[in-house]
Amino acid sequence: MKFKLIEKVMQERGEVQAQQKAFQDEYLTARDELTETKALYERTLTESVSAGQRPDDKALDALSDKISELTRKAERTGRAYEVTTHSLRPKTANDEVISAWNGEYLHQYTTQVIAPKIDAANAARDAYIDAVLAVREAEQAYETERMSVVFTLDPRNDLHNTVIYKLHKINPASAILLNSDDLHSINGGHRPAAYSTGGK
Structure with a gap:
């Protein structure tokens, strides 16, 4: 526009x-x-x-x-x-340009250009939140099953449990969560360096 x-x-x-x-x-x-x-x-x-x-x-x-x-x-x-x-000056006064910019153009740009992108960003944010929660839910299900196996093999719930540290935990959300540096890059109009393969 x-x-x-x-x-x-x-x-x-x-x-x-x-x-x-x-x-x-x-x-x-x-x-x-x-x-x-x-x-x-x-x-x-x-x-x-x-x-x-x-x-x-x-x-x-x-x-x-x-x-x-x-x-x-x-x-x-x-x-x-x-x-x-x-x-000798242009016929169109600066005040007329400012008024046109702040009025009709700003409204049109906001509704026709910005609003659809905000809607897309909101939908992507909601999908991202849902996906992270799904990962967390799967992670929690894994941990529940892991602890079940731990206590089946060694029922002691203390530091002397011989199995609890041998069955590996997982933390898949750490690979998908955005950190403060990522958010800073995004807010500055740039794709975070860790996600640069997808283009701008």
Whole structure:
């Protein structure tokens, strides 16, 4: 399940960034052209005077007019770019996204994705408990039979019983019970290392 509203926000952000870049490019072009024109003005004036010639007033006036025009353009486009960086925003407000996430999306995700997995986990937990209790019941039946054999062979119920320690006990539940490390791994979103063969 995807939170589709964020895709709309990302698209809007892309559009805003494209607009901001367009204003920035226009400003940088005007600024660079202004710098080049000022340099050309200085070069034209300096070369004429250094050569002992009278500057070409017509050419310098044209460059001066262009410098004035480019100055206005650089100021105008620079201010426009500055305004876009502060005021141009995606149409979808953050509060709208937060409200949509915490409302409809959270409800849908909880009911459609989380709830079925919780139901499956609860069913697995109940089956696990039943299986462990069945093992314990079988273990207890074994122990009852073992003690019956012990007291049949040697009826003494004390430390002098010669058979009680010779008939082996079993503890099958120890092989299937989850320990605290297992539970810690599971709670951290990982399969316990002892059970890694089953995949994640």
